[in-house]
Amino acid sequence: MGLLRVFRAVIMGPPGSGKGTVSNRITDSFGLKHLSSGDILRANIKAKTELGLLMKSCIDQGQLVPDDVISRLILSNLRNMDHSSWLLDGFPRTVAQAESLDSMCTVDTVINLDVPFQTIKERLTSRWLHLPSGRVYNTDFNPPKIPGLDDVTGEPLIQREDDTPETVTRRLKAYEFQTQPVLEYYRSKGVLETFSGTETNKIWPHVHTFLTRKIPHVQQICGQA
Numbered sequence: 126m127g128l129l130r131v132f133r134a135v136i137m138g139p140p141g142s143g144k145g146t147v148s149n150r151i152t153d154s155f156g157l158k159h160l161s162s163g164d165i166l167r168a169n170i171k172a173k174t175e176l177g178l179l180m181k182s183c184i185d186q187g188q189l190v191p192d193d194v195i196s197r198l199i200l201s202n203l204r205n206m207d208h209s210s211w212l213l214d215g216f217p218r219t220v221a222q223a224e225s226l227d228s229m230c231t232v233d234t235v236i237n238l239d240v241p242f243q244t245i246k247e248r249l250t251s252r253w254l255h256l257p258s259g260r261v262y263n264t265d266f267n268p269p270k271i272p273g274l275d276d277v278t279g280e281p282l283i284q285r286e287d288d289t290p291e292t293v294t295r296r297l298k299a300y301e302f303q304t305q306p307v308l309e310y311y312r313s314k315g316v317l318e319t320f321s322g323t324e325t326n327k328i329w330p331h332v333h334t335f336l337t338r339k340i341p342h343v344q345q346i347c348g349q350a
């Protein structure tokens with residue numbers, strides 16, 4: 126068997142486009158390590174770390190946290206995963222963040238979920254989250270087996286404080302003005318792969334086929350499981 130090269134991917138898309146949902150499917154199928162900036166920030170808030178307390182009001186208001194704070198946090202996590210293949214979710218969200226990631230490593234591919242804003246707004250008010258794992262549910266799309274409880278651990282699910290209609294509107298604005306330029310950044314580097322649609326179950330087979338071609342070695346190993 127040939128030497129496995131580490132594979133580094135980023136998943137992008139507006140809030141609620143299905144990044145977390147698709148990321149879970151990617152990690153299940155291809156064994157990449159999943160690193161979500163939102164999950165890390167929420168874990169810090171829950172644990173009441175200094176960083177979590179400082180960032181909470183930004184997040185609750187639907188604004189991005191400062192570039193230097195999040196870049197330091199994510200890059201230090203990535204340094205600990207030096208020899209693993211990974212999937213980064215929620216970072217980078219600004220061109221400055223993309224540049225700081227580039228200063229550390231080259232991204233092999235960027236999966237862009239292109240889902241209309243109207244579709245998204247309806248989803249987020251019915252999103253439920255298992256905070257410790259980042260597992261995400263939806264009362265319409267993928268409800269938990271027992272309402273309010275995580276399927277795997279049986280622990281309680283929460284609704285995010287920033288999933289109110291007003292805050293979602295602000296997050297979509299932040300996406301439009303601060304994050305969309307990152308798509309151009311990666312397009313110009315030739316690594317952007319866009320998947321458009323309104324349903325994750327229709328988008329996912331295309332992402333799966335794309336990654337199967339892109340990471341054949343990883344697929345071979347995980348395909349045996």
Ligand SMILES: Nc1nc2c(ncn2[C@@H]2O[C@H](COP(=O)(O)OP(=O)(O)O)[C@@H](O)[C@H]2O)c(=O)[nH]1
Nearest residue numbers: 141142143144145146248252262263266324325
């Ligand atoms: N109705 C519907 N809900 C979906 C679909 N895909 C994901 N969701 C739900 O939409 C919400 C947002 O998805 P999530 O993966 O958390 O998006 P992210 O914010 O981009 O990470 C969650 O409650 C998901 O369960 C879909 O195709 N249809």
Ligand SMILES: Nc1ncnc2c1ncn2[C@@H]1O[C@H](COP(=O)(O)OP(=O)(O)O)[C@@H](O)[C@H]1O
Nearest residue numbers: 140141162163183184188189190195215216218
């Ligand atoms: N890379 C980032 N840069 C700045 N703020 C971030 C970043 N990642 C997460 N955040 C903050 O955490 C919030 C929640 O992020 P996330 O869980 O990724 O939301 P969603 O998946 O709904 O887009 C964001 O609205 C923002 O305040």
